[in-house]
Amino acid sequence: MKRTSTIVEHLKRIQMIELLAKGKRLDGRGLIDYRELKIEVGLIKKANGSAMVKLGNTQVIAGIKVEVDEPFSDMPDKGLFICNAEVLPTASAYAEPGPPDEDAIELARVVDRGIRESEMIALDKLVLISGKKVYAVFADVSVLNTDGNLFDATSYAVVSALLTTRIPKYEVKDDRLVKTEDTIPLPINTIPVSVTMARIGDNIIVDPTSEEEMCMDARVTISTDDQGRICAMQKGNPGTFTLEQLNNAVSIAIDKGNEIRALIKSICAQAQVG
């Protein structure tokens, strides 16, 4: 019943706005604080890479499967990266099983954009036989439980899974591929980090919960790389932002992005060693 999902109790809404005026939110966070972020990698051994992310109560799982395919005819020297996202019917009472709706499709494309435009994976290093055989990296991410900010949670899951992916090493002998026993990591250029912000009245908050999303006027997701460059942006919801608010959002995205990048890096590095 989509209708019930968008109506927040009047009492809660009033409480939310009173607190925002004092720089606080219903769960005690400051305006630009993230909820607790937990990342577990390598839990799906049948996948080449995997990660489970818990951002507050939002829970998602990403799996990476790598195959050997033909490249696109107009890009013979580039490997393939395909990203899919799904909100599972387990995620909430309002999620229905079936093909992705416009929200799920937007989610998948925004996550894909953040990773592709940052050139996180060096696709030119995924070529095995030029024009004939390349690695194809499939990233599938599923939302198990929603409590707001699916954009960031799914992005962190895919990024963490990619950082800890192992692919089989191939050797080229007489124009044919021979699989070796070795595995190698994906060729990584940078770690893109997505930061999602919501506007409620004149307040900009980071990492909105479901309730906050139901009360927000507009949201924006900004992905940055480790050089502080913006590689993807998406404004959502039928509301608006002022120029000043967006400039401010970019600064927040770069600062918060660096914090989260450090966390993702340390978790993935530990996993590689351990």
Place this chain on the structure above:
Amino acid sequence: MREFRKYVLPGDVIVEDNPHIKPLANVIKIDNRIHATRVGIAEVTQNGVKVIPLSGIYIPRVGDLVIGKIIDYSSLAWVVDINSCFLGHLLAQDVFGKEFTPSRDDLTSKFNLGDVIACRIVNFDRTRDPLLTVADKDLGKINNGEIVKISPSKVPRLIGKRGSMIQMIEQLTKCKIIVGQNGVLVVSDSSKEAINMAVRAIMLIEEEAHTSNLTQRVKDMLGGSIA
């Protein structure tokens, strides 16, 4: 006849070969055995066998006080989310009186989307959605307070014997707590700190509803900081 209590899971046999004992609630009699149908505490007394459930959504009962949220309306009635699998209906006549006419009386002048109301279930059977009323002095729109949601199966424990548990919390925190049988509560009328204390006590009861000595632990939790 031996009276006893025990933890049960669905399917567990509670009593067998006793044709005089009455199945009361959340049990099912198959052949000569009475099985539990829920996760909970089975109670066997002179009156019969029942299971006090520890989980499950709210199923409406006539006479229950519930706290609901207005989520839709037509020209004749409001639709109310009462935290159940069934949506409640509040007729305009209940609020405007018998002289209600849709052309003259606008529903949104009384209750609007998102409003929180205390109401009572007037009618509910297997063939129709529950019918609500706000025609009573302790019912109607709730204008302030913090909303807390707990599992409806824990509400009896929160209220306590003849209201003892909930009254104790109200006295020690100086809060007013409206308890909906549907697991939705509103805590109000006090400082933010006192409301937080009351909410913590409520969460403790939800977590440990099945244990003994709970009243003392709640008292200890609140005793140290009286509003």
Place this chain on the structure above:
Amino acid sequence: MNMLMSDDWRRVDGRRWDELRTVKIEVGVLKNADGSAYIEFGKNKIVVAVYGPKEAHPKHLALPDRSILRCRYHMQPFSVDERKNPAPSRREIEISKVTREALEPALILEDYPRTVIDVFIEVLQSDGGSRCAGITAASVALADAGINMRDMVAACAAGKVAGRIVLDINDEEDKMGEADMPVAFLPNLKQISLLQLDGKLTKDEFKECLNLAIQGCMQVYKLQREALMRKYFSTEVEV
């Protein structure tokens, strides 16, 4: 047929003929669902969510005297060796159906007229016997949701591998074995609610296989009980 099950004989993963893989069950793992459970059955990793009873949409599909049970068994693309297309396959649709039919006899649907109960089984990693693991976790999730049940449902497969009747076949054994028989059992009412067979068995082999599968189901039932007791009665446990 070999009736001599020597205790020395070991399978590819080191197990004895009557040994279950390692099983772990956790209750209440998803916040929004009315009931939920997570199960690891060997390398199988499955999460189940139950939503319900809830209003049926569209209303005309509702039944006046009982609830409708709906089940969806779905595999993540990364759950198997070769990436699987996210769209439902015929295999998933069949498993969804037999799963529903395995759980339905245990539920007292007449207590919830005009409603729907949804069971969503998501396979995160699959390794043989995933439908049994899914049914097992679904039964726990239904109990967690507080749905009235006549009994729990525990599921386990038995089969024939290398000429011998064995319990709980994994993916590798399934590929090279002679028979695979998943079974679901209501442990207190002593009734079978799921039975499928892939392969060839004589009448005697079938009897032996079924008995072994039921033994497996009872072992699984014990683990379901422990998991529910842990969540609901953890402060005063008596299994």
